[in-house]
Amino acid sequence: MDVTVTVNGETYEREVEPRKLLIHFLRDDLDLTGSHIGCDTGNCGACSVIVDGTLLKSCMLLAVQADGSSIETVEGLGEDGELTRLQRAFNEHHALQCGYCTPGMLMSATALLRENPSPSEDEIKKALQGNICRCTGYWNIVEAVKSVADA
Amino acid sequence: MLLREVEYAKPGSVAEALQLLAANEGARALAGGQTLVNVMKARAASPDMLVDLNGLEELRGVELAGDGTLTIGAMTTYTELMRSAEAKARPILGEVCATIADVQVRNRGTIGGNVCSNDPTNHLPPLMVAVGARMTIVGADGEREVPAEEFFLGVYLTAVGPGELLTRISVPAGKKDGFAAVTLGAEGTCICNAAATVNGSVRVALGCVDAVPVLVTADSAGGVADAVRAANLMPPSDVHASSAYRTHLAAVLATRAAEEATAR
Amino acid sequence: MADAGASSIMSETTLAPAPVEVQKGWGGQSVKRKEDKRLLQGEGVFVDDVKRHGMGYLHFVRSPYAHAHITRIDVSAAEAIDGVYGTLTGEEVAALTDPFFQISSAPGANIKDYSLAVGKVRYVGEPVVAVVAETRELARDASELVEVDYEPLDALVDARRAQDLGAPVLHDDAGGNLMWTGLYSWGDLESAFAEADRVVKIPELHFHRFNSTPLECDGALVEFNRGVGQWTIHTNNQFPGFAAIMMGPAMKVGLDKLRFVTQDIGGGFGNKITSHPQLVVCCLLARKLNRPVQWTEWRTDFHLSMSHGNERWFHDTEVAVKEDGTLLGFRTKALDDAGAWLRYEPLGGVIWAQVTPGMYRWRHIELEFTQVATNKAPVSPNRGYSRMQHLWFTERVMDIVAHELGLDPVEVRKRNYIRAEDMPYETPNGCVYDSGDYAAMLDLALELVGYDSMAGRRADAEARGKRLGVGIGSTLDSGTNNFGQSRLINPELQFSGNNEVATVKLDIFGEIVVTLGTTPQGQGHETTAAQVVADILGCSPDDVHVRAGHDSYWNSHAGFSGTYASQFAVTGLSAVKGATEMLAAEIKKLAGAVFGGVPEEALELADGGVRIKDNPDAFLPFMACGAIINANNAGLPEDLDVTLNCRYVYRPPFEVPDVEKKFGNLTLTYAAQIHVAVVEVDLETGSYEIVDYAAVDDCGKRINPQIVEGQVMGATAQALGAAVHETFEYDEDGNLLTPNFYDYHVPHALDMPPLATGAIESPSPFTPLGTKGMGEGGGAGIHAICAAIQDATGQVVTDSHNPFQRVWELMQR
Secondary structure: OOOEEEOOEEEEEEEEOOEEHHHHHHHHHHOOOOOOOOOOOOOOOEEEEEOEEEEEEEEHHHHHHHHOOOEOOHHHEEEEEEHHHHHHHHHHHHOOOOOOOOOOOOHHHHHHHHOOOOHHHHHHHHHOOOOOOOOOHHHHHHHHHHHHHHH | OOOOOOEEEEOOHHHHHHHHHHHHOOOOOOOOOHHHHHHHOOOOOOEEEEOOOOOHHHHOEEOOOOOOEEEEEEEHHHHHHOOHHHHHHHHHHHHHHOOOOOOHHHHHHEEEHHHHHHOOOOHHHHHHHHHEEEEEEEEEEEEEEEEEEHEEEEEEOOOOOOOOOEEEEEOOOOEEEEEEEEEEEOOEEEEEEEEEEEEEEEEEEEEOOOOOOOOEEEEOOOHHHHHHHHOOOOOOOOOOOOHHHHHHHHHHHHHHHHHHHOOO | OOOOOEEEEEEEOOOOOOOOOOOOOOOOOOOOOOHHHHHHOOOOHHHHHHOOOEEEEEEEOOOOOOOOOEEEEEOHHOOOHHHHOEEEEHHOOOOOOOOOOOOOOOOOOHHOOOOOOOOOOOOOOOOOEEEOOOOHHHHHHOOOOOOOEEEEOOOOHHHHHHOOOOOOOOOOHOOOOEEEEEEEOOOOHHHHHHHHEEEEEEEEEEEEEOOOOOOOOOOOEEEEOOOOOOEEEEEEEOOOHHHHHHHHHHHHHHHEEEEEEEEOOOOOOOOOOOOHHHHHHHHHHHHHHHOOEEOOEEEEEHHHHOOOOOOOEEEEEEEEOOOOOEEEEEEEEEEEEEEEEOOOOHHHHHHHHHHHHOOEEOOOOEEEEEEEOOOOOOOOOOOOOOOOHHHHHHHHHHHHHHHHHHHOOHHHHHHHHHHHHHEEEEOOOOOOEEEOOOHHHHHHHHOOOOOHHHHHHHHHHHHEEEEEEEEEEEEEEEEEEEEHHHHHHHHOOOOOOOOEEEEEEOOOOOOEEEEEEEOOOOHHHHHHHHHHHHHHHHOHHEEEEEEEEHHHHHHOOOOOOOOOOOOOOOOOHHHHHHHHHHHHHHHHHHHHHOOOOOOOOHEEEOOOEEEOOOOEEEEEHHHHHHHHHHHEEEEEEEEOOOOOOEEEOOOOOOOOEEOOEEEEEEEEEEEEEEEEEEEEOOOOOOOOEEEEEEEEEOOOOOOOOOOOOOHHHHHHHHHHHHHOOOOOOOOOOOOOOOOOOOOOOOOHHHOOOOOEEEEOOOOOOOOOEEEEOOHHHHHHHHHHHHHHHHHHHHOOOOOOOOOHHHHHHOOOO
């Protein structure tokens, strides 16, 4: 089937099998390898992207379901290779170690802050509840998001 | 992790969706996909065709009637219900939805999907039974309404038959509700849960203890534990809980849900 | 009282008896990480991101049985499909390769381990056939057409039954399920029991099976260069040195034919050490099919087959104690469940001995270690490898003795802790704890958690129908192995010592370029290495370019290179220090010659160059140095021995241990962590919440305190997950009941308690920088949770895994 998507402002037209998951389409067909795969049951959130303004796990969406959609991935967060305030906060607060969960965390945090620019610590944890991290224990990630929220 | 080959269709109307489901024996409705896609990844089920319901706007939305009845479109997402001003007429609905999984799942997963998948550990089947919801099913023969108590038939099995769709759920007016659960991690999968409604007497629907929610009634919250014991539950044992532990939890959680409902 | 969130307190004590070189400048600062920019932008290169034209995707057909004979394999239907490039079976593997080298002595030595199942399957999920196809989906589909017939056998799932008469036998070549056994005995246990006021007996303790489930699973993309017979293995294996010595002989090729390339790795925690069987399969197929072969391990594959942590029983423990709570010694029988294959095992049978007495002063110890095979996934190092299990045992003994004697667990620990003034402390088996002040750490941890106010908090919890419990978990993180300890497992092995390599050079334009031998998975090696280099060369870490990842072609590695076992701060950074000091000396030599014969002592490195101390205007920037040596070297003195390209091999000071007495120093450094957990147990359900938590760490001199604290936090979170929810549990047929993240619940953000961290620095007298290896954490969270539950319920806790049901059952007693 034909699929047309706009990802980070750029439009792509591809032919895909209906069974292809959006995460595989992004990574394998569009070479956007910033979104990751960490599980096979929709639990880990490493594949989180924003589709038409809504935060979703791209491993539970078929590529064909995204036809006509506008998708944001981690590669589209900054401009001209510069880090955003949120990304700089992650660096400041040591909110990443191996970096594998980080794109998903950034997308979830981005979605949260758009909707709620001053979230409480509990609201931040709830917003990140769908993103598993094995390295940091989450404390520094929550601090990083809080630091951007308090501004 | 990789699905089997499948055909895909995105109907523009409920009628078209029903036609597709009726015409293709191996077709299944795709709602939020937060359960079905994972089932297909594991190749535990591999439908021949997916009929994507996400284009059916007529199945979304929450309406509040003058008598306080809520009508929830089957394709309403958890997030949409949580944000719906109308749904606040029965607060327990949004409160329970807010504890399901995570924001990504809630943004896409649907009320109808949760109810139709009828996983014994799901939150909404016992909740719908407790509040006395009524499910509207549409098929080639037209529309019929099934009370929640008769809607859930077995593990992953409901009254929605082949070629049919759940279109909406009606929830009567009320506010005295409660929900209690012990979960695998904060806001995780339920190990045992109970939903209660007080309307004169107490109705408690137990989840996780049988293929379908088990309904018990009592005059007051204080009698609920006895009612649960009288139900002679034989819950399954699995890696998370033994049958004996689930039986014990059922009585405790049922009481807590009933006390919460009473106190509202 | 800890904040809701994480807060940090630092208290600095210098306790080393001998002077150590303490870093000034960049060392000790929480420099922000160089790695982060690419990772934050999604521009990291993880193995699944690597693509090659024409690559085939590999899918493994895996055993559905825990134990069965393979009676027939037919790949013809799969191979007939258009787009399927080829397959590989165990029969081919047995013809093309030799079995993997076994670390064990007999009987484990006799098992025959190939990279695909040969003749038999021994655990659910064991790879049987490999299928390679044009797309991922096609490889997966085609694998369903591979026909494998099995003759099921009874499965052995309980290690305690492994040596029963009539138990199913996994490896006929070994003559039974016993893989390795050894008796360790030091001191004079009989006299200890004679002197004791009491013998506390503990019939059974159980440390459960789980692992660290790094978010990225294993994977590889393997290319074969036919012309030179060279494989390039892009992978995320975290110990390429070990993989190479396993793969080379098996594949009958020289080790230089195996080039390992890693860049970013999504977590390792020890669980990415034993992927060599799968890598061999990829290599064989890349050669057979003449195309690159790509393998992605999915989450379920990982849970079924990769790197479970050692499950260990401690039976018939007897502890000699005095009435005042002094512990004199213990004997126990440790039974270790290795799963179906010995990949890194039975090293677990000696590695626990790095911390034989735990943190305590008892001198009379006897431990009989037995390792058996069972029809479960093969175990391999998991964060805290083998020391964690033993340290949990010592902590349980402390708390159970305290319980039996009616003593305060805090007092029992303080009475028995090795003291700061005893350091360096030689343990009963000759290991040397370099430094540390455990009592001070415990005090700090108790203060952080508000221990003095516990009585009030207990009452408050009681009023809400909850029972509060406080528990201590003290643990060691022994780092920088002496691989000579492997001879205690098998005296014929020719391994000893340890090493790590680094190179530092000035390029033609004066760029400082560093290569490491390690394979970081989030530990910030690029950053800390740059800090060390910057301090020696007198520049900023921003001026130091550290290459990302690992590549055998850099020739910057040695036999033990990799990132595992809590050692980078010692081995890696010492190699960096050595190479940089070599470079610094060469720079001065060159400048001395260029300045017309100025001696080295008169020169210093600063501001990105070298200058005469008394005449700073005489300054040669690094760019000039690099240019002269690389491109403009006419006229230099003939005997000027300067290349500005320095390679250094760090070799820690070790002797080969005494194999007969099982005596000798097994690890160079001993970091410590002491944690205190506060839980509230719901009396009606047994569910519990961790309401407060403190973690105090001492890893000697910290080059980057923020990076250290990050790993302390991560280790805490993993330990809490293992304590409460995470378990690899099997049914009686050998089916894994937690094969994915749905059933195997790891902590999410809402599960984390408020956390207060503290740190003490007791520099190691044995390392060039005063650093100690750290990162594994030794499972302190598990020890603390067990203790807290015991305190809350008043019942002795004997299992490391305490889900709600178990706590409820404890309260029914």
